[in-house]
Amino acid sequence: MSEGDSRRKIGAQVTAKACHVVHLSECARRYGALRTTKVVVGTVVEVNNTRKAPNNRVSTFITADFDIGGGSVKRSTLNIRSVKLFKPDQSTVPSSPAAPIPAVDNADTDLAVPEQEEGEAVLQETSPDEELEFPAQPMMEIGIAAGEQVAGPTAQVATQVWGVEDASFVMAHETKWYADEQATLIDINGSVQSKQFGINTPIGDLLGPDSDIDGKYSRLQYFLLMFQPDQLSAMCQLTNVQLAQQNKHCMSTGELLRFFGILILATKFEFSSRSQLWSTTAPSKYIPAPAFGKTGMSRQRFDDLWRNIRWSNQCPERPEGMSSHTFRWQLVDDFVERYNNHRANTFKPSHLICVDESMSRWYGQGGEWINHGLPNYVAIDRKPENGCEIQNAACGCSGIMLRLKVVKGKTAAEDDGDYNEQLLHGTKILKELVLPWWWTDRIVCADSYFSSVGTAMELQRHGLRFIGVVKTATKQYQMRYLSTLELNQRGERRGLVMRDVDTNYSTLLAFVWMDRDRRYFVSSASSLDAGKPYVRYRWRQIDQSPDADPERLEIIIPQPKAAELYYSACGMIDRHNRSRQDTLMLERKLGTTNWLTRVNLSIFGMIVVDTWLAYSLCTGIGRANGREEKQKDFYTALAEELVDNQYDNVGSRRVFVEANLDNDSPALSRTTGEPRSGLYAHLTPTKKRRKNKDGSFSSNRLQGRCLVCSKKTTYVCSVCKDEETPHSREPWVCYTTKGKLCYANHMATCHGA
Structure with a gap:
């Protein structure tokens, strides 16, 4: 290596692969699919020559501060063979103003379904027969930039139908996904009314x-x-x-x-x-x-x-x-x-x-x-x-199981x-699990076993919303583009929307969100607007001195509303x-x-x-x-x-009751066999006793709330008591002392007397 090598100069700008500067897992979080090819730029701060004893060879190591994105700088020492001199190329030089797009003769272009014409900005098209290098720049830089002057009918299409920003799209299996940051901040398909669970x-x-x-x-x-x-x-x-x-x-x-x-x-x-x-x-x-x-x-x-x-x-x-x-x-x-x-x-x-x-x-x-x-x-x-x-399916708020399906194998299927x-197999299973709640506009949250664009579209046809994590079922999903976007901080997210060509409304949302790793979602509900951040508590060794105690830190991570909604419900069955x-x-x-x-x-x-x-x-x-x-x-x-x-024993006589007693006997109750106070409708003291802490019964009668005034009483209606079922409650009614009319009102309301 010559002494005039510019990489050896302090302050020189050099480049290196990001996976050599930071851990590969950190590269995967930040750069996604570009984790092994991403190049970062750094400034040389120190150069050291090391001579190895066995063969007396000299190795040169360069220490540089590398910009890994998002304002983060990482100091790393690399062998000079892993470092290259930074050379500005055309992509880093400001480009000249864009040339006008040639006019298109057909001025009567159908604005409802714009086709790809000359001058229209197409970000990328994924073809199963062709491998394309996908750019890592933001989508709006690849398509028609915001505020850029565009001439011809294409400009009219972009402005009148979707706006200039919305004219940029990517293709995935003949499905268009549009880059519209404003659309991702609006609830897809409108908001969903919150409901509480109920048991009849x-x-x-x-x-x-x-x-x-x-x-x-x-x-x-x-x-x-x-x-x-x-x-x-x-x-x-x-x-x-x-x-x-x-x-x-x-x-x-x-x-x-x-x-x-x-x-x-x-x-x-x-x-x-x-x-x-x-x-x-x-x-x-x-x-x-x-x-x-x-x-x-x-x-x-x-x-x-x-x-x-x-x-x-x-x-x-x-x-x-x-x-x-x-x-x-x-x-x-x-x-x-x-x-x-x-x-x-x-x-x-x-x-x-x-x-x-x-x-x-x-x-x-x-x-x-x-x-x-x-x-x-x-x-x-x-x-x-x-x-x-x-x-199985479970309520996303209470965790109570709703529906089961035993996996019986291929033969039984x-x-x-x-x-x-x-x-898709996961879509078919999901439809069966949520069948009783079709057309109720509820949100179904599922993991990658069930999640796909086809699942979200199929549930939409049956009146349900969907939020799921996408991993392998990527048909019609623009995984290739989202996986190449650069995210620098936890909580960052980027999204695409699918539009209905007839109504021009967003129907699906595909987005990537960065947490400990990158997570990809497809959703027909909620938005990428800021949701409630979630908090983690972690032990960290802040003080690096010997025998120093670790500190418990509060880590706050922003998340979009769609992710907040998903993670509030997705763990209910695991908890169960x-x-x-x-x-x-x-x-x-x-x-x-x-x-x-x-x-x-x-x-x-x-x-x-x-x-x-x-x-x-x-x-x-x-x-x-x-x-x-x-x-x-x-x-x-x-x-x-x-x-x-x-x-x-409920609803039948006690064992000691004689068999020849009539059901309407004024002596004994027809349900418990206990002595009763009379025949036909009347107030009778309850036969139930209070229960002590040790499980035994005391000599005091049980008290309950009156059905009319809700005050405590020990009396019940004999008619209601005779008609009770195993699931009935005690028909508590206040006695007629102190001029109370609870019994009269109860008889008029419930028994027509």
């Missing part, structure tokens, strides 16, 4: 956020709201058929609920065999014995139900033409179908819907290659568990008859999965070698988690001072209420 009760109430602060509904009642009632009766009927074949006693609905309670209660203990749960001998002097016999169900009875429980109906014999896999999946199908119908009829989701997948933990035998074990075994590296995959539908697998732990504590039991228990676990979410959001438990209740404590309390349920 059998008595006509609508439960929503903080609507049950007084705790009118118990945990058991919330469970019955989440668990489909027709599933309870179907399970009793199907299980009793199995029990009758073995000469076992039939199971009632109350006993089934007690069985559910014992399943949840078993997750609170450590055991190697289920028989230990019924042991009355303590395993340690510091650990009490489980003694599950106190639940009212013996170990033998529990084992009988465990072996014979049925969740869905299966044909006695496989029909001709049905595959073995489809026939075996019938043991799950009815449960899933009833679950979906129940949620569609009784639950109203918020304006956001999250779509993702869950895993039912299974490490036994299975697969399409053998008619034994799980019919379709799924193992995905990025998933913490292997087993049965269940695709072909039996369904829609395997070869001309849609963690609650089911790591907090409830049904799948870990209750081992089984029967795939049917495992899959159905996983769906049952989803219902239990939904019960917790509904109860905590409606009652405010966990947010109100003095009323905190952890998720694990809720499961324990729910198990207690399930075990102690009076489902079989």
Whole structure:
């Protein structure tokens, strides 16, 4: 190397590849697809010559301050072989004024759908048969620049239809994407009205956020709201058929609920065999014995139900033409179908819907290659568990599951008859998961498994919005252009819009946003306007002195409204999965070698988690001072209420009531068998007692709020009490003392008296 090399001079300008100056991951965040080819300019601050001892060769190292963009300067020391002298080229020299665009003879150009004509600015066209070098400059520099004078009919088209700035576009599979910064700041397809979730009760109430602060509904009642009632009766009927074949006693609905309670209660203990749960001998002097016999169900009875429980109906014999896999999946199908119908009829989701997948933990035998074990075994590296995959949709605000679809494999999909539908597989699945909410203008948030431009357009045809992350399904998506844009700071974003040629309105938004890495989105809702920044707290070693303590810093990252909306909902199903697998732990504590039991228990676990979410959001438990209740404590309390349920006793006489008493006997109540105060309509004291903290009942009567004046009382209407159902509440009415007219108003309003 000659001594006159200009690169050796202090203050000289040199260039080097960005990947040699900063880490490759930082280059990927800033420069995207140009991470290995981007060249940065620096100023030499130091030159060192180093002689290596073995061969006595001299190496020259140049230290320079490189401008990596966005005002950031990085000092780096590189071998002189990785550094070149900076030479200004024509791209860095101010260009001369643009020559006028030749006029086009056809002055009657159709302005609604502008075609590419002479002089029209086309940024880039992606062709599957041709590889093009994509420029890294901003889009407006490639097309017609803002304020540039353009002559001829092309200027009229640009000005009258889209404006000068909007005439720049890029092509992706015959789809035009326009660079319009102002359009990206306006909500695509208009704003979406915010909605709160709601749960319809059998008595006509609508439960929503903080609507049950007084705790009118118990945990058991919330469970019955989440668990489909027709599933309870179907399970009793199907299980009793199995029990009758073995000469076992039939199971009632109350006993089934007690069985559910014992399943949840078993997750609170450590055991190697289920028989230990019924042991009355303590395993340690510091650990009490489980003694599950106190639940009212013996170990033998529990084992009988465990072996014979049925969740869905299966044909006695496989029909001709049905595959073995489809026939075996019938043991799950009815449960899933009833679950979906129940949620569609009784639950109203918020304006956001999250779509993702869950895993039912299974490490036994299975697969399409053998008619034994799980019919379709799924193992995905990025998933913490292997087993049965269940695709699902959930409310984006509450996290409550809305709809399930079991992944049955290719064989079962072909039996369904829609395997070869001309849609992307993710789009087809997504349409099925959000089917009950078509034409409701809700926003669906999904990950890259479902996301594509085709998905967003297909949901638009069915009255739904969409926001999703794009990774591999890039058909009609301008990934090539967005991946070459240079972003310098976290929170920066750039976008393109797709326009409707008839209405000239923006219908889709494609944008890239820089966080820890670059993330690409397609959206038919919201905009790139500044949203609420999100905050991260991270430990950083600010003081580099020895033994210095790290500091906890607050990192604030700007994000667009579209990204804010997406990330507020996209993690709901993952949170639901963690609650089911790591907090409830049904799948870990209750081992089984029967795939049917495992899959159905996983769906049952989803219902239990939904019960917790509904109860905590409606009652405010966990947010109100003095009323905190952890998720694990809720499961324990729910198990207690399930075990102690009076489902079989509600609406029937007590055991000690004589059989020959008439239903209208003035001596006893027709529902509880307790003494009553008279015949026909009258006020009677409630037969319920207050419950002590230890679970016992006191001698004081229970109080409730009057249906008319909402004041406390211990009296109920006898007519309403005689007509009560398992889901009814106590018909509280004030007594006639002190001139109160609550009873008279109640009789006139409710009973026409």
